[in-house]
Amino acid sequence: MDGLGSLFGRHKAFVPEPGQKCLNCETELQGRFCYACGQDASNHHRHILHMIVDSIESLFHLDGRLWRTLPPLFFRPGTLAKDYMSGKLARHVPPFRTFLVALLLFIFVSEGLTHHLAKEFEHKTEEAAHALHDPAAVKAHGDALLKSAQADYAKETAALQKERADDLKDATSSEEKALVEASYTRAFAAEKAEYDAVAADPIAAATHDLELTSKGMAVLDDEEISVRSFAYDEKGAGSLKAKINKALKNPEALMLTMFGWGHRLAVLLLPLMTLALGLLYVYRKRFYLFDHFLVACNMMSFIFLTNALVLALPAEAMEWGFGVLTIWTPIYIFMTLRGAYGSGILGALIKTLLLWLTTTISFALLVAGIFLVSVNGF
Structure with missing residues (x-):
């Protein structure tokens, strides 16, 4: 809400009076924000709705940069990481903050769906x-x-x-x-x-x-x-085989339990993807692990946001949504590697395949672990 409001000039320009000082550190103001402590010098006596919106903005830090971040995140893969690596930091929301918001939204939607399925x-x-x-x-x-x-x-x-x-x-x-x-x-x-x-x-x-x-x-x-x-x-009845057999005879309860564990542990895919990118580009000495982390943050933000959107769809449309993601996600990874690292077409295709296999196998092992944990509840 706060970020959208910035598109329409919701904040009026603030000009301090001559000699006006910051109420926090008493430094003479040169503009709306104190250059010494950073406090906003505009009037803080606002209505309750404004306080709620400001609280949301503080939590998610959704300012005008959000609307300069989402379009390239979805439709120009790799450009965000490339800009950040080249020192263009102020124009976009920081990658890790975008990832955290995307993860929070994904967990929120997943928890809602889990509750709905349980009911x-x-x-x-x-x-x-x-x-x-x-x-x-x-x-x-x-x-x-x-x-x-x-x-x-x-x-x-x-x-x-x-x-x-x-x-x-x-x-x-x-x-x-x-x-x-x-x-x-x-x-x-x-x-x-x-x-x-x-x-x-x-x-x-x-x-x-x-x-x-x-x-x-x-x-x-x-x-x-x-x-x-x-x-x-x-x-x-206490053996692992007995528990697995009993769990498989309760498929709906098993899937519900696995989904509940799965979306909470999906955060582990970020370090896995970071390490996979580091191995794929180990010969490119100018890229550090931090650079691969930025790229992984953008890719995982895309994956979490798109999956959250699909999970929020009606049950009839959800299958089609995941079908689209099955095609769109590898294309997105390919374009990210092209945009962020400048990889050639053939190299990006090979690396996309390797990255896709690595993350898929890692996720499969994660699901297997979740399955073993889940059957203990049966």
């Missing part, structure tokens, strides 16, 4: 628990499950028939064709068994589904169970 999860389990005691609700849920099973069965069967035809075309011998037929016979039988389990008794299927949902658990199909490859053992 939805709680509401879903409560609804399922109440529905179990309502025969009409159980029947309605059974009808919905049957309808969904019919649609899924038709879709999966059609897909299997197409895949079977393609695989039979590729088979070069009668033995290979026999193996293909046997494989797809089992696949069709599995799909039919899954459908029949619901069609034979929709009420029982609905009751089972509602019971699991009321406990925050999901229905597991054969493929998911085989991938997990281990069974839950009540005797070993």
Whole structure:
């Protein structure tokens, strides 16, 4: 608000009277701000709204520089870091301050989404628990499950028939064709068994589904169970495998817990990206670790701000938003390396790939660590 107001000249020019002194250090004023202590000499008897806006401005330091910082941050990658490294400090918001504000906004939006998802999860389990005691609700849920099973069965069967035809075309011998037929016979039988389990008794299927949902658990199909490859053992309930198995049977609660940990630990990506840039440009002696830190601050500010914007979108648009970011982010990194370091096209492409892989692997390890921490809560 304060930064936007600066575009329209909200602050009137202040001219001190001859001989007027600073109220803080009693130095004779030469302008609105005391050159000795920096205090604002304009009238401090302001209305409450102005005090609130000034408090926001003090916290975020959002002055007119904000509107000279955001456009290049989003659309001219690398120019902010290049300006800062060349000594042009006053025209833009300092990179680390931009990063802190972006991180704060990202955490704020993420915490809001986490709270919303937790409420939805709680509401879903409560609804399922109440529905179990309502025969009409159980029947309605059974009808919905049957309808969904019919649609899924038709879709999966059609897909299997197409895949079977393609695989039979590729088979070069009668033995290979026999193996293909046997494989797809089992696949069709599995799909039919899954459908029949619901069609034979929709009420029982609905009751089972509602019971699991009321406990925050999901229905597991054969493929998911085989991938997990281990069974839950009540005797070993305290073991890591048992906890992992129990957590995987509660996917919504697990994802909620991981997301809650993940967005709080995302700050660790800043030092990781700084070190990665330092290794990629270790041969460029004129760049110091501080320079790489500036570039990393700008890139992480972009990533946190854009992810915060996407997380704030409605659920229907969120998937499209992350799809756009999947394309835009590597392009942004490529343009940043070109703009900040003056890398050639080929060099920037190679470094973008390496940086992308490094940060992705680092984030994957971070998620794995979060997963191990998360399962301890199950």
